Amino acid sequence: MHESRVPTVISTTPFDDQKPGTSGLRKSVPAFRQPRYLENFVQSVFDSLPDARGRTLVVGGDGRFFNAEAIQIILRMAAANGVARVLVGRDGLLSTPAVSHLIRKTGAYGGFVLSASHNPGGPDGDFGIKYNIANGGPAPESLTDAVFAASKRIARYLTLETPDLDLSTLGPRTLGEMAVEVVDPVADYAALMETLFDFAAISALLKRPDFRMRFDAMHAITGPYAKAILEDRLGAPKGTVVNATPLPDFGGHHPDPNLVHAAELVEATRGPKGLDFGAASDGDGDRNMILGRDCFVTPSDSLALIAAHAELVPGYAGRLSGVARSMPTSRAADRVAAKLGVGAYETPTGWKFFGNLLDAGKVVFCGEESFGTGSDHVREKDGLWAVLYWLNILAKTGKSVAELLAAHWAEYGRDYYSRHDYEGLDTAQANALMADLRAAKLAGRRFGHRAVTLHDDFAYTDPVNGERTAGQGVRIGFDDGARIVFRLSGTGTSGATLRIYLEHYEADPARQHAETQAVLADLIATAKALSGIEDRTGRAAPDVVT
Numbered sequence: 001m002h003e004s005r006v007p008t009v010i011s012t013t014p015f016d017d018q019k020p021g022t023s024g025l026r027k028s029v030p031a032f033r034q035p036r037y038l039e040n041f042v043q044s045v046f047d048s049l050p051d052a053r054g055r056t057l058v059v060g061g062d063g064r065f066f067n068a069e070a071i072q073i074i075l076r077m078a079a080a081n082g083v084a085r086v087l088v089g090r091d092g093l094l095s096t097p098a099v100s101h102l103i104r105k106t107g108a109y110g111g112f113v114l115s116a117s118h119n120p121g122g123p124d125g126d127f128g129i130k131y132n133i134a135n136g137g138p139a140p141e142s143l144t145d146a147v148f149a150a151s152k153r154i155a156r157y158l159t160l161e162t163p164d165l166d167l168s169t170l171g172p173r174t175l176g177e178m179a180v181e182v183v184d185p186v187a188d189y190a191a192l193m194e195t196l197f198d199f200a201a202i203s204a205l206l207k208r209p210d211f212r213m214r215f216d217a218m219h220a221i222t223g224p225y226a227k228a229i230l231e232d233r234l235g236a237p238k239g240t241v242v243n244a245t246p247l248p249d250f251g252g253h254h255p256d257p258n259l260v261h262a263a264e265l266v267e268a269t270r271g272p273k274g275l276d277f278g279a280a281s282d283g284d285g286d287r288n289m290i291l292g293r294d295c296f297v298t299p300s301d302s303l304a305l306i307a308a309h310a311e312l313v314p315g316y317a318g319r320l321s322g323v324a325r326s327m328p329t330s331r332a333a334d335r336v337a338a339k340l341g342v343g344a345y346e347t348p349t350g351w352k353f354f355g356n357l358l359d360a361g362k363v364v365f366c367g368e369e370s371f372g373t374g375s376d377h378v379r380e381k382d383g384l385w386a387v388l389y390w391l392n393i394l395a396k397t398g399k400s401v402a403e404l405l406a407a408h409w410a411e412y413g414r415d416y417y418s419r420h421d422y423e424g425l426d427t428a429q430a431n432a433l434m435a436d437l438r439a440a441k442l443a444g445r446r447f448g449h450r451a452v453t454l455h456d457d458f459a460y461t462d463p464v465n466g467e468r469t470a471g472q473g474v475r476i477g478f479d480d481g482a483r484i485v486f487r488l489s490g491t492g493t494s495g496a497t498l499r500i501y502l503e504h505y506e507a508d509p510a511r512q513h514a515e516t517q518a519v520l521a522d523l524i525a526t527a528k529a530l531s532g533i534e535d536r537t538g539r540a541a542p543d544v545v546t
């Protein structure tokens with residue numbers, strides 16, 4: 001093949017299913033491997049950007065199946081669309097938070113993140129692509145709507161006729177007239193972490209013979225980051241990071257750090273000989289799970305504890321302006337914000353909704369029940385950051401995870417919390433269920449000992465730019481402070497997933513140590529009665545309970 005500097009114009013016709021969801025375009029690998037499918041979407045992004053010509057972009061992915069081919073396609077198309085320079089991780093690898101950091105650090109115009117997050121990988125697994133803007137965060141809805149509109153009228157895409165570029169060694173390359181810089185995926189990110197946390201204190205903790213921890217990278221992108229930071233830099237014993245080599249199919253597992261998919265890690269924290277600290281992250285490194293001996297920290301509680309301990313962490317002491325959480329996330333963080341006298345914001349599900357609040361300095365920490373926590377250091381959630389934050393708290397307080405949780409609940413009350421997912425539902429059936437929930441007349445009705453005090457479909461007006469987002473989930477609040485939320489997932493790739501979020505507030509310390517599902521049993525029964533989920537679908541139980 002002759003290397004060409006002149007763009008080739010290829011005719012194409014639209015696909016009708018390229019609407020980005022909660023976090024970019026996610027589809028099965030076979031869908032992405034259809035001829036012109038990825039190309040159409042990437043060209044639709046270029047056609048929607050005000051002006052990417054002459055600018056710098058960052059490109060990287062979580063190494064899942066199809067990552068390597070997709071990177072080459074995107075590089076050729078970027079060159080053909082007049083991009084001046086692309087920074088790409090070695091072998092095309094970059095975690096999602098690392099992409100966000102590189103965009104911010106280099107002042108890039110934006111970037112492409114290739115991942116389907118926690119969804120399984122492999123030839124029959126999932127793939128995804130997301131465009132991030134200059135602040136390092138996911139594109140706002142105005143841009144993703146424009147991309148979808150462009151994808152419906154696309155008639156051509158631009159590419160170069162060039163061989164694949166070698167991405168296996170660091171350094172500069174050229175592709176047509178575009179400069180390509182292959183960068184170390186870990187170095188910049190590791191340097192950033194060092195500016196935020198008390199590395200000396202964490203290192204001393206990790207070297208203590210009586211402190212036993214494990215980080216499960218789930219054969220996904222965080223392995224090299226966690227090894228470099230926890231083992232090489234901070235001195236944790238070799239082998240602290242397990243499943244550390246990223247694999248295109250994640251070893252056949254579901255790279256989702258939760259009680260179901262990281263069951264082996266959970267088991268290792270159980271009993272008198274259990275680990276003191278366990279943590280895991282997902283496919284692209286932005287999610288996290290935090291465990292102590294015989295205890296699991298819900299992501300909602302994790303956000304609240306992170307906010308409550310900001311004074312112990314060098315990068316955050318003395319500058320907490322506010323905290324934001326997605327609507328279905330429990331209200332534990334709101335209680336901390338109220339006590340500290342800082343802002344509290346409730347946004348729709350999706351990290352993109354935090355971007356304006358972070359840019360405007362209204363909040364420093366953000367979190368979601370879907371195992372996402374982060375801060376204003378980047379504009380994505382960040383799995384390893386959350387783990388380092390917890391280690392910083394443990395090191396500075398000298399307390400165990402269980403002790404920290406108990407003290408927090410005693411001070412603020414406990415929000416018992418759980419999410420029940422019904423996956424792979426018929427889409428029409430799921431939409432009808434949601435429509436009926438919206439239309440139901442629930443205000444004032446009694447369910448057992450509770451009366452309904454709130455029933456709405458959550459809508460959000462961005463306090464920074466006034467953009468309105470409606471239809472974000474049905475909220476049902478009760479007079480004792482309990483709450484049920486129903487919404488459909490925006491990240492699945494087949495059928496519909498109904499998520500039922502359940503929470504019950506308990507102020508009495510004597511009743512804060514019961515088993516979550518037992519405490520929530522009557523609320524779960526109410527949720528089933530209200531939605532008719534089991535009668536409508538024939539399902540006897542949720543597929544995943546976290």
Ligand code: G16
Pocket residue numbers: 022023116117118286287326349350351352368370372488489490491492499
């Ligand atoms: C994405 C979004 C998150 C969202 C999560 C679940 O995370 O970035 O903001 O909470 O999906 O969304 P849904 O409930 O619509 O499935 P990730 O880690 O998959 O990129």
